[in-house]
Amino acid sequence: MSKIYELTVEAVEAGDVITYHPVRLANALRITDVNRLAIEVNTALSKALVTIYPHDPLARVILADPQMLVMDSRGRIYIGRYHNGRPSLLRLYDPASGSAQRLLLFGTTGAGKSTAGQIILAAMKRSGIAVLYADLKGGQSAPEAYGQTGRGADGNVAWRVTTQEGTMAQLRTTWLTMMDRQERYSRMGRSKFLIGRPDPLIYQIIDEANRLLEKGAPYRDEATFYIKDIGRTGRSLGVGIGLFAQAGHLEEMGGSDTLRAMLKEGEVILLRWTSSMMKQLVTDGLLPTGMVLAPIPKYAGEVDLVSQFDEEHEDDDLPGTQGTAYNVNGRYPSSKMRFWNIGSDMPTEGLDPMVLDLYGPGAPAEIEEAAWDLIGDAYAQRLDGMEAYRAVFPEPEEDEDGEGGGGRSKKKSGGALRTATPVPASMPAESKPRSRTIRDRVQAVLDAHDDPLDALQILELVNADGDRAVKLGSIRNALTTLKS
Numbered sequence: 443m444s445k446i447y448e449l450t451v452e453a454v455e456a457g458d459v460i461t462y463h464p465v466r467l468a469n470a471l472r473i474t475d476v477n478r479l480a481i482e483v484n485t486a487l488s489k490a491l492v493t494i495y496p497h498d499p500l501a502r503v504i505l506a507d508p509q510m511l512v513m514d515s516r517g518r519i520y521i522g523r524y525h526n527g528r529p530s531l532l533r534l535y536d537p538a539s540g541s542a543q544r545l546l547l548f549g550t551t552g553a554g555k556s557t558a559g560q561i562i563l564a565a566m567k568r569s570g571i572a573v574l575y576a577d578l579k580g581g582q583s584a585p586e587a588y589g590q591t592g593r594g595a596d597g598n599v600a601w602r603v604t605t606q607e608g609t610m611a612q613l614r615t616t617w618l619t620m621m622d623r624q625e626r627y628s629r630m631g632r633s634k635f636l637i638g639r640p641d642p643l644i645y646q647i648i649d650e651a652n653r654l655l656e657k658g659a660p661y662r663d664e665a666t667f668y669i670k671d672i673g674r675t676g677r678s679l680g681v682g683i684g685l686f687a688q689a690g691h692l693e694e695m696g697g698s699d700t701l702r703a704m705l706k707e708g709e710v711i712l713l714r715w716t717s718s719m720m721k722q723l724v725t726d727g728l729l730p731t732g733m734v735l736a737p738i739p740k741y742a743g744e745v746d747l748v749s750q751f752d753e754e755h756e757d758d759d760l761p762g763t764q765g766t767a768y769n770v771n772g773r774y775p776s777s778k779m780r781f782w783n784i785g786s787d788m789p790t791e792g793l794d795p796m797v798l799d800l801y802g803p804g805a806p807a808e809i810e811e812a813a814w815d816l817i818g819d820a821y822a823q824r825l826d827g828m829e830a831y832r833a834v835f836p837e838p839e840e841d842e843d844g845e846g847g848g849g850r851s852k853k854k855s856g857g858a859l860r861t862a863t864p865v866p867a868s869m870p871a872e873s874k875p876r877s878r879t880i881r882d883r884v885q886a887v888l889d890a891h892d893d894p895l896d897a898l899q900i901l902e903l904v905n906a907d908g909d910r911a912v913k914l915g916s917i918r919n920a921l922t923t924l925k926s
Contacts, residue, residue, distance in 0.1 A: 477742045534643070540678060542676060554713055554767075556649075578654060598806055606661055608831070613646065619809055647685075655687075742762070815879045815920055
């Protein structure tokens with residue numbers, strides 16, 4: 443019978459700390475597969491548990507029931523488990539402080555970042571969280587998040603985009619929703635967020651975020667503004683933000699200070715990383731001085747030395763370590779965990795039915811209707827690309843004589859007039875609020891007509907009022923809001 447050994451190690455003198463090198467320790471214990479060794483160190487680095495397994499305890503981590511993904515009463519989702527069977531929990535909401543969280547998921551190519559992201563997205567849907575998901579890998583990171591047939595409620599997230607322009611539209615939409623909540627909650631005298639009373643928890647997720655924030659990226663500065671402001675202000679308003687990114691260097695993520703606060707205070711998951719990433723995390727104080735995380739190799743299992751004269755040797759494939767990670771701000775930061783093994787054993791043609799099942803039936807949660815009028819067409823119609831960007835960011839305004847002017851100005855754009863108003867100095871110029879909401883314009887049309895009008899008639903009249911052009915979905919959203 444295979445045995446499991448557990449060794450307790452303590453510092454000899456008060457004030458001493460335990461230091462170790464995982465590979466050297468494995469060699470000293472004559473263990474050729476470092477994945478059989480688990481090391482946990484207490485916060486003071488004065489005591490450690492060393493567990494030796496007969497085989498890799500994280501070789502397979504099976505999700506028995508997708509309902510296990512549902513967020514618990516303490517705002518945590520169950521994303522996988524540790525070597526000893528304990529659950530690895532990721533906090534999305536803190537009921538004690540009434541706040542959403544900041545989430546960062548880092549991993550090199552082939553480390554299992556896409557699968558880990560699918561687990562988090564599926565858990566969010568099952569937990570009733572409204573997710574705005576930007577997949578900057580052209581939609582390849584999590585195609586199942588888009589669902590079977592297309593947009594909005596037909597998918598598994600509230601809104602998915604695959605372009606940088608669409609991502610900027612999402613960030614602007616999330617920011618506008620956050621500002622709307624800030625105004626409403628202020629009137630209510632509320633300083634903390636309560637899920638579903640009356641609004642859902644919202645998360646803006648950006649996959650392959652390094653493509654948006656790296657040096658030379660076209661929207662780097664604007665994206666950095668929105669990410670920082672949502673991360674700083676959105677917590678008490680139930681608006682969280684999550685970035686999934688390649689484990690490169692933090693300088694490539696919007697600048698050296700952009701993510702520092704998010705790293706120290708947020709929920710951080712490290713899949714297989716690069717040496718430069720680990721060096722900076724230690725330098726920035728994310729890990730306690732002296733704490734060492736055992737490297738996550740690309741393959742698990744023991745690698746034997748084989749003589750060139752051994753003609754009978756068969757070179758078998760070694761199992762991969764995709765999904766193995768460190769939950770850095772979790773209960774056991776120095777102990778490896780592994781995300782659930784999900785999906786079909788072999789690649790499938792099109793969407794993976796087993797991953798689709800992970801999301802569960804039904805429509806995803808959406809942004810509250812109270813904000814629909816403010817956030818406009820991009821969300822109402824689930825737009826992407828430049829179409830989404832132009833629906834959210836008004837084009838530069840000019841006077842009728844072609845020259846720019848102060849205050850309000852108007853310009854012809856695609857047959858419609860756009861209006862703009864001055865903005866605070868702290869806000870990007872692209873973030874200009876509109877002077878008239880769609881709901882105001884619809885209400886004006888209804889007030890001017892005694893006879894009943896259908897949605898198409900209202901659309902025609904609204905688009906004839908001299909303001910920017912809108913589409914039918916926005917009219918229907920405004921009518922729903924007015925009716926309620």
